[in-house]
Amino acid sequence: MLFQVNHQPAYCYTGSKPLQPNLPTLVFIHGAQTDHSVWALQSRYFAHHGFNVLALDLPGHGRSLGAALTNVEDMAHWIIALLDAAQIAQASLIGHSMGSLIALEAARIAPTRISKLALLGNAYPMKVADALLTMAHDDEPGAIELVTTWSHLNATQQTAIPGFSLQGSARRLMQRMSAINPAQLFHTDFSACNNYQQGELAAQAITAQQLPVLFVMAKQDRMTPTKASAALRSSIVHAKTVEIDQCGHSLMTEQPDAVLNALKQFLNQSH
Template identity: 25%
Template structure:
């Protein structure tokens, strides 16, 4: 798994969401690296990490453990946004003794309905070999009904090559694994694992990813959960209100570290 490590101290892993890369939580990493070792990862099928044909939260949690082992880290705090939050939660549930705390940004430990069809359609229909440049790519994505901030975010995955452009991410692999990524493996009637350690769920006030309907599922799996709402922002709360978001995460982890 590709990663960047900065700072020294107790370890914190920062895990991005779907279509992202390790730069997504860079601002948070910079806020933490004075006191902690901060490891920002490219999730498999994203950034510079390996392309996987099969991707679910069980094998993703195992990949997080393999990275900690590779780095010689016994325990770490895990912070993730959206899909990255699910990876953090799945890792804590499967390997609770290795996880000091969990921060899940605008995501709950539940299965979601599909909501990325327009994005997949926009990305798959982009004529990579005929592209003249990023402005043309942006116009194409906007024409598929994607808003400008999301389009700009998606285009961070576009890489110029000798024969045109390519996606850094494994777009086909993500589409194949999409049902697993919006799903959740830790739900009744299966055996429900529990993480008893400290956890913080931060939601965007204008987002529908975490609602009152998810409260029971959160507390069933994370009984020590705390909750915060950032008003005036949506799903991309870490980008929309970075100063407040970074402060909330830092204060939470500081409390667990002292």
């Protein structure tokens, strides 16, 4: 489904379902150099089980047009503008990695528009190593290879689909994002993560509003290890945390059922 957000087409996967005003809405926010497809299993499930789903492509990613936004704050304002365009008064936000920062910031700037937050693969601050920032700027193909390796538990991990490679699929998705938007997209996204500094204020707004919050962390995550979110998690004292074993940063594809189960339990709770 296409919406007009800030005078540009914005694509959201809805599970082939029309939006219904009487249903709760879930907004799925992808991470750096990816698009809505990273949420394939989770978004489709909820679209067919009583929720409106907006699995979005951020500007400059996937099917959404316009230049990639350069900071998390602007991305969060874009999320609120998307809700306006879709005529959604309030939604739960589910964000992965960079998307978790965007969800966090959206809760800071518009807490009454958010009903719940699920933050996957989160770190705050989300500092990116100088060497990786430089590689993303000067050698994007090399950065894609490095991140592909570091985001997965191992190269030979088996899936339910014979012959299907999780690393190969992730690599190809990031390569496709480069082809769609050749303007150093990876560096733009990484820089936005690296520069975001509003996490403490967001935690205060979330606590004041008593927004339900779930952190979903991967025990073997080398990109955003569990300790990297410890301070933020402790500052949101009512937040819940689920740790998933046998997966790295790409937890939605490495352990899709475990992620789905964590989200189902959280999102189906009445408060």
